[in-house]
Amino acid sequence: MNQYYQKDLYAILGIEPDADEAQIKSAYRKQARIWHPDVNDNSQESIVRFKEITEAYEVLTDEHKKSQYDILKGFNFKSSSYTTQTQAKKAYTQSSSTQTKTEFKTETKQQENRSHDKSSFSQVFENILDGLFTGESSPKKTKTEKKKHKPENGRDINLNVTIKISEAISGTNRTVNVLHSERCPKCEGRRFINGAKCPLCKGTGEISIHKKLSVKIPAGIKKGAKIRIADEGNKGYNGGKSGDLYLFIDIEESSFFKYEGNNVLCEIPITPFEAVLGANIEVPTLSGNVSMKIPPYTTTGQKFRLSQQGTGKNKKGDQIVTVKIVVPKEMTEKELELYEQLKLISKHNVRENLLNDK
Ligand SMILES: [Zn+2]
Numbered sequence: 001m002n003q004y005y006q007k008d009l010y011a012i013l014g015i016e017p018d019a020d021e022a023q024i025k026s027a028y029r030k031q032a033r034i035w036h037p038d039v040n041d042n043s044q045e046s047i048v049r050f051k052e053i054t055e056a057y058e059v060l061t062d063e064h065k066k067s068q069y070d071i072l073k074g075f076n077f078k079s080s081s082y083t084t085q086t087q088a089k090k091a092y093t094q095s096s097s098t099q100t101k102t103e104f105k106t107e108t109k110q111q112e113n114r115s116h117d118k119s120s121f122s123q124v125f126e127n128i129l130d131g132l133f134t135g136e137s138s139p140k141k142t143k144t145e146k147k148k149h150k151p152e153n154g155r156d157i158n159l160n161v162t163i164k165i166s167e168a169i170s171g172t173n174r175t176v177n178v179l180h181s182e183r184c185p186k187c188e189g190r191r192f193i194n195g196a197k198c199p200l201c202k203g204t205g206e207i208s209i210h211k212k213l214s215v216k217i218p219a220g221i222k223k224g225a226k227i228r229i230a231d232e233g234n235k236g237y238n239g240g241k242s243g244d245l246y247l248f249i250d251i252e253e254s255s256f257f258k259y260e261g262n263n264v265l266c267e268i269p270i271t272p273f274e275a276v277l278g279a280n281i282e283v284p285t286l287s288g289n290v291s292m293k294i295p296p297y298t299t300t301g302q303k304f305r306l307s308q309q310g311t312g313k314n315k316k317g318d319q320i321v322t323v324k325i326v327v328p329k330e331m332t333e334k335e336l337e338l339y340e341q342l343k344l345i346s347k348h349n350v351r352e353n354l355l356n357d358k
Pocket of ligand 1: 184185186187188189190191192198199200201202203204205206
């Protein structure tokens, strides 16, 4: 005998034994989203649970296997649910509402022993109780029932996304991890099952679902911009609308680049001999490194313009490079010797004008 005969496949999927194929499929999708090993870091529990729900799904969507299973397990629903329903009503009318549960349980238990195992029975029981309390004889419950069916809109989800300045300029695609809260599929948000805390949501009535979404961030986006992705918030219930997902864009600060309008500013160090002799140096820009010519006799503070290397959608700014002569912290003896020679032959007095003025 297959092992699944020992299990309650309906309970595994969190559905009633009279669920139709669409309900089975939808329940499987819900459960698979929760227990897929990919969203659970391949935890042992998720692997086992995922295997279990997949097996339940496979059996229950296979017409032949399902009917075999239903017969063997006594889920012959079309007829038996009718009888239990009638009996339950009888039990209810005979007893006060506080006693209903226990009385009904004892009464039906004998009958159920015939065909249903315990866990499937408890589902039937829940099902019947739900049906009972919608009746006019229990006004308190009717109120909650009504409340339950009122359309509930899903909450919006806000998410912060930090991108690089280069991504903000040219646009980018980001995969975001969204944590949705959904009504627990096992207890359907009721938190408790047969008086015990729901094992799936631990009594919170909600479960968290990770969802990966690929989002396009348009070129030229500004810091603090808000991107709305419709219907990707938390799910709505009873016909209520789903919430939206809002991405709040933050742009990573760079210690190298500063921004002034559409222009990008930066400071580039050069050596004393590059300053004197001139050089071709590599300068980082928002779109990668570019070569920049330092002419001979360049001095600290001199500015160079790299055209069209700034930001801006329509009219692109420039990158303004300020050079700074940097003296290496350590030099070899040979280098120092050459500087000594330079000192001997050099006749320039850079402070000449300064001193004459005083
Ligand atoms: Zn639950």
